Amino acid sequence: MTAKGIENLLREDRLFPPTDEFTAQANAGAELYSEADEDFVGYWKRQALERITWFKEPTEGLDDSKAPFFKWFADGELNISYNCLDRHLESGGDKVAFHWVGEPGDTRDITYQELSDDVNRFANGLRSLGVEKGDRVAIYMGMVPELAVAMLACARIGAPHSVIFGGFSADSIIDRCRDAEAKMLITADGAWRRGGIVPLKDNCDEAMASTPSIEHCVVYERTKQGVPMKEDRDVWWHDLVADQSATCEPEVMAAEDLLYILYTSGTTAKPKGIMHTTGGYLTGAATTHSQVFDIKPDTDVYWCAADIGWVTGHTYIVYGPLANHTTSVMYEGTPDFPNKDRLWSIIEKYGVTILYTAPTAIRAFMKWGTEYPEMHDLSSLRLLGSVGEPINPAAWMWYYENIGGGTTPIVDTWWQTETGSIMISPLPGITTTKPGSATKALPGISAEVVDKDGVPVAPGGGGFLTMTQPWPSMLRSIYGDDERYVSTYWSQLPGRYWAGDGAKLDVDEYLWILGRIDDVMNISGHRISTMEVESALVSHPSVAESAVVGAADDLTGQAIVAFVTLMGGTESSDALNDELRKHVAKKIGPIAKPKSIIFTPDLPKTRSGKIMRRLLRDISEDRDLGDITTLANADIVAALAVQANEQRKED
Ligand code: PRX
16 A cells, blocks of 8 residues: 555545435344444354254354464354255255356356255265365366365365365465365366466376375366376266265264365465364354345345455355355356456346455456446446455445446455455445445454554554454464464464554544555455565576565556566576566466566665565655665665666556
């Protein structure tokens, strides 16, 4: 967030109160805040009992005896796939769970009954391959319904899943499968993206050479280009389910049994395996999905246009919507292929009522122009959502006017992989919104902006975003690394959850999230650590040293700028620049490709040898550099500033 950005926030005074009509029909009323304020554990327990069908109802609420290893509803027993499927079948098995839209134009309407049959067959298939309760299963697929089927089948038999975003590379699969010691890998031959095929199975083959724990690889046939299948290890999905029964008894899970691991970037090169458990996670997912999106299961057509490979898709495409018996849209591909009206044509076709997407997408829509949404009837929309990064007021207004027709409320939802579900957001029937502000913590969530000593800031002040109380869908730990869990989230300010974001509290006590304060960048709403990209760069034989920063970018929020020092004797060139960008894409995935690489004979360092990242950020964002005389190599800075300027002009 630039200084200019903060000033803009301060000047924002447009207010959007909910309409009387919306308020009159809204799921969530203002009384929830006072109920939760009085007794937040009791509030969450009520949600858990009302929204979940338990095999054994919990009597316990929060167990904080081993803080920060909190437990919620620990004596309860349930199965998540039962809650997402079985309990809906009697009264609503023929309701559509997913209207699925493939990139080449193929579509499928999958009912709850069909989804349940598919999940049960696949769960039996997994069991037939030896997957047992507690075994970790990695899933690396595109946006096909079978991705949701695979997750639910794992949940049914109690095997924690670890979904790996389909845009990641073979190396990223290796890191995650090794860390989780995954027993199985579920993938597809490929995925469609902008008319081309993402070679999912090829990437898995490359990865499996270095992941000895994987015993079997199940391959769903999507793109049909033909892929090698290794005997005894690889199994086609359709062969696996062909003779399976559509009945598979759900495993009885304790509330605190592991549901999934999802890897996210931290301040080191090693991604963190965020652990989510069963009862608390589902409580958070179902409650917030109903309250924030005001879901009416019988009439709404809801669309979270994220990828299931990120937490947004886990909670708001799969678990929350299905637990709430919602009809959703799910799509494969991108918003600009085959045309830039892709989203709007899908909304018109299915009469989508609720759309949830990211600021980076909204800014792209703005750039493409209003002609694309104007080609379609978007009048079915009644609520819009945003997630992943701060939404600038201009983008908020554009979304409101051009997609929402100047009438639909917008919920700007702040949360994280770690939080499991939405934490800070308007409630659409209650909250008066301000463009660019995520407004207030939800009922049962206690957000506080504090200074470096942990003292809450006064209205008008800024500081660090923390939580003062645990919540049901919170992460339980980092897989295999309890110490890192404690040091990352609970040690910066003892007794508080440390989100790693900066925030401002305005005079009305509205929260404005300013972005990451650590070495984690936010590229198109996705977290990538500077360290990850740096270690990818230095793994190239020509690179001696590198420093990576996130620089403000109009489209993607932040863009990756890499400063690179080459090995002695290596000359910089456009070809090497290109090669290094490709190298990072291969090591991590295309999303981590630096937007620009600046070659430099040296990096600015303090006299004790620390790289001055803040200075590099200032250089990348063209800010005044202030006093740099204390640096060991001050002359390098001026040269870098000139280079960065030239680079910007080229972009
Ligand atoms: O910096 C915040 C930003 O995204 C981070 C979490 O990223 P991730 O775990 O990948 O989850 C993204 C989707 C839930 C946060 O620490 N962020 C997320 N939502 C918002 C946001 N920043 C500002 N406003 C938001 N609404």
